Amino acid sequence: MDLNVSKEIADVVNSTMEDESVEESSVGNLDQLFLMLMGIIILFMQAGFGFLEAGSVRSKNVTNILIKNFVDLTCGALSYVIIGYALAFGSGSSWIGWTGFAMIGIPFADYAYVFFQATFAATCATIVSGSMAERCNFNGYIIFSVLLTGLFYPIQSNWAWNGSGWLANTDFHDFAGSGVVHLAGGTIAFVGAYMLGPRLGRFQEGEVSNLTGHSVPLISLGAFILIFGFMAFNGGSQASIEAPGDGEIIGRAVINTLVAACIGGNTVLFIKKFGPGGGSWSLIQMINGCLVGMVSICAGVDAYFPWAAGLIAGVAGVGYLFFSNFMVFLKIDDPLDAVAVHGVGGIIGLLSAPILMDNGLIYGGETAWSMLLWNAIGALVFIAYNAVAGIAMFSLLKMLDILRVPEDQERTGLDWVKHKEPAYPIGSLIGYYVDAKSATKRGHIEDMEKVPGFRSITETTSISKVLPVKEADINGTSRRGSLSIIRKNIENVWTIQEDNEDNNLNYHK
Secondary structure (H helix, E strand, O other): OHHHHHHHHHHHHHHHHHHHHHHHHHHHHHHHHHHHHHHHHHHHHHHHHHHHHHHHOOHHHHHHHHHHHHHHHHHHHHHHHHHHHHHHHOOEOOOOEOOOHHHOOOOHHHHHHHHHHHHHHHHHHHHHHHHOOOOEOHHHHHHHHHHHHHHHHHHHHHHHHOOOOOOOOOOOOOOOOHHHHHHHHHHHHHHHHHHHOOOOOOEEOOEEOOOOOOOHHHHHHHHHHHHHHHHHHHHHHHOOOOOOOHHHHHHHHHHHHHHHHHHHHHHHHHHHHHOOOOOOOOHHHHHHHHHHHHHHOOOOOOOOOHHHHHHHHHHHHHHHHHHHHHHHHOOOOOOOOHHHHHHHHHHHHHHHHHHHOOOOHHHOOOOHHHHHHHHHHHHHHHHHHHHHHHHHHHHHHHHOOOOEOOHHHHHHOHHHHHHOOOOOHHHHHHOOOEEOOOHHHHOOHHHHOOOOOOOOOOOOOOHHHOOOHHHEEEOOOOOOOOOOEEEEOOOOOOEEEEOOOOOEEEEEO
């Protein structure tokens, strides 16, 4: 009888231990599932960046900007998995990790976290691609993407997000990457845009040409995807779901992100309409306001009240407009306003968190002054480090002559020259730079003649022979010294115009 009782007690104890083991295992599984789902949504932000950037460039460069977004995934994320994660989160010093290269020795339970962090690294690289759009050499961009995501970005994330990092062991606070991701990307974007120089025709003879993108619908679609992804970007930065208080932090992050998008977008929208030099309801500017608003709250999104998130986003909207105009004043060409959105938003985010978080200065937080000091130090360090990294990378590419495409290729458009896959075949044909007298010397007419329906323009060739008559309105023939314009009937947006200075047929918008 006693033996039976003992056996029953033992069974109960074993059963309890098994239940606890299952419960602990399920907790780990839920956290990993959370990381994977958030990472998948953040990965979808690459589609958002792709649409946003594709719509913001001219039609002759759409394929080129999209393939750069893919490279940030296929080359950049891969380099992070193989090299970057070890530098960022491997065991090592307070400055850099040195274990876990090529995922060797990393527990399977950490794979979801590796995936999650890889999506952040790819995001940082994609920020830069927009600032260098329409003139960056694709060969050089591949090298840049690998170096940034596999080397330079992981080192700085080690400082702030690895438990042994030197910034992580202070009162520095950057919950979702205002500094680590956005300020870093914005700084390198500034260096890249400056070293590349402006696009042809952007600044000439004291005048500024907008060189506007070709598709507002694509920009809008990309923006909606980015806003969707930002909910996971900010909320997912909690990196767990089952610990007590996780749900509250994630809920605060998501609602603060929503409020920031709304206030940032509305601030820019109304300033552009009623502010100095305004007068129009600008959708594109409103979209950038939404983005800078969400960027600006990343640092403290886990501990803001919604009113604080809205206040920060409003300030960021004003800062975005000012710096966007300042970039034009400096004659630095940033087609996507990446510097004004991510650089300015990142700085505002790092400096606002110690003040307006629920343990910040206005609430008398004990560590608020220390947090403000360390966040300011962090901002300066990120700017300096990424400026040096950017100069090093782009100087290397410039030395190898793979930083910027030749002038004739830029005029022609990169879709056909680099990829032989124009996003809009007819429009890309119109975009070709054709010299009637020395076309063969330009080096691209031979390629174009392989395209069905294309014929080189000569001194006496009618423009109707370049495009089918049904696709164009013919206003004359192309003769040297004369002005001939051809417009596609597809929304009348494509124009060929004979240049009065050198009698070349150029693409114009």
